[in-house]
Amino acid sequence: MKLLTHNMLTSNIIKGVTKGFPLKIAASEVKVSEVDFNPEFIARMIPKMEWSALCQAAESIGQLGDLPKELAPEYESDEEFLKKAHHVLLEVEVKEGELICPESGRKFTIRNGIPNMLLNEEEVAK
Amino acid sequence: MFPTPDISHLNSADYQYVYEPAEDSFLLMDALEKDLQSLKSARPSVCLEIGCGSGIVSTFLAQMLGPDSFYLCTDINPKALEITRNTGQQNSVLLNPVLTDLASSLADRLENKIDVLLFNPPYVVTPSEEVGSSGIEAAWAGGVNGREVLDRLLPDVHRLLSSQGVFYLVIIKENKQGDIEAIMSKYQLEMTVVMLRRSGPEHLSVLKFTRKNP
Numbered sequence: 001m002k003l004l005t006h007n008m009l010t011s012n013i014i015k016g017v018t019k020g021f022p023l024k025i026a027a028s029e030v031k032v033s034e035v036d037f038n039p040e041f042i043a044r045m046i047p048k049m050e051w052s053a054l055c056q057a058a059e060s061i062g063q064l065g066d067l068p069k070e071l072a073p074e075y076e077s078d079e080e081f082l083k084k085a086h087h088v089l090l091e092v093e094v095k096e097g098e099l100i101c102p103e104s105g106r107k108f109t110i111r112n113g114i115p116n117m118l119l120n121e122e123e124v125a126k
Numbered sequence: 127m128f129p130t131p132d133i134s135h136l137n138s139a140d141y142q143y144v145y146e147p148a149e150d151s152f153l154l155m156d157a158l159e160k161d162l163q164s165l166k167s168a169r170p171s172v173c174l175e176i177g178c179g180s181g182i183v184s185t186f187l188a189q190m191l192g193p194d195s196f197y198l199c200t201d202i203n204p205k206a207l208e209i210t211r212n213t214g215q216q217n218s219v220l221l222n223p224v225l226t227d228l229a230s231s232l233a234d235r236l237e238n239k240i241d242v243l244l245f246n247p248p249y250v251v252t253p254s255e256e257v258g259s260s261g262i263e264a265a266w267a268g269g270v271n272g273r274e275v276l277d278r279l280l281p282d283v284h285r286l287l288s289s290q291g292v293f294y295l296v297i298i299k300e301n302k303q304g305d306i307e308a309i310m311s312k313y314q315l316e317m318t319v320v321m322l323r324r325s326g327p328e329h330l331s332v333l334k335f336t337r338k339n340p
Contacts, residue, residue, distance in 0.1 A: 005222045008235040114207045114223045117231035
């Protein structure tokens with residue numbers, strides 16, 4: 001599960017959970033790999049991110065590095081910054097661990113890089 | 127012409143767990159290829175395939191559109207997601223799998239962000255009791271009119287799509303195209319029939335939905 005994906009997941013599919021974001025990460029295995037850098041793609045994805053949630057997630061697994069916690073104006077043309085964002089968004093992967101709902105504490109397993117967001121019938125918010 | 131993705135890493139053992147690409151899969155890929163120019167010119171950032179199965183369609187989309195987009199894949203069958211990721215790897219594209227029901231757990235954060243939404247649903251007309259498993263039957267069991275799974279997604283499509291977003295859907299004649307068109311029209315989505323194909327007893331169609339007033 002890349003941190004970009006994590007930034008898109010919410011647990012408010014659970015009855016009684018209002019926001020369910022961001023999910024806390026308890027990682028037992030994190031893998032860092034090289035992914036081709038595409039600055040335009042990164043620049044276009046950043047507005048779709050919840051930036052503080054991204055930084056929080058990265059920090060919680062020791063992968064924040066020196067990624068700024070605030071977006072500077074004109075970040076789209078700052079290649080150094082985009083490279084750092086690229087690294088955090090696409091090169092860090094949680095392979096094994098759990099995602100934890102911030103409101104209910106319900107745990108979702110991450111196995112082999114795939115987060116399991118399936119609920120039991122009784123848990124589903126109608 | 128784009129070649130079909132390499133699925134040589136898959137064998138009959140895998141197809142006990144996941145849907146083996148068939149005419150419906152190939153029709154959807156052909157439809158996407160037909161629309162390649164318009165897909166590319168919209169410069170999509172986020173693509174989501176619901177019910178990715180073997181991952182062949184998302185892989186094909188990613189091969190055509192390239193790494194300028196983020197490819198999310200969901201399925202209710204955990205085996206399908208492992209296989210999807212492998213299919214992506216086999217074809218040197220990055221696919222991002224999430225085990226979830228339809229777009230659940232992603233829908234909130236992806237609201238109005240999905241540029242390309244794909245769904246080759248379980249469309250076979252079956253008894254209702256056959257719907258709702260997470261094994262291979264989930265790949266085809268569609269219940270009454272083959273619509274029981276699709277009907278859970280349709281009301282959410284307009285919320286998922288970005289302003290220029292496009293939704294490609296595979297159906298068969300039994301799924302009642304006119305009814306689907308009417309439902310989507312209420313959500314200000316207009317339908318085009320991209321491609322048709324007859325495969326044995328199945329009359330397949332690929333439908334495309336876009337916003338009436340983007």
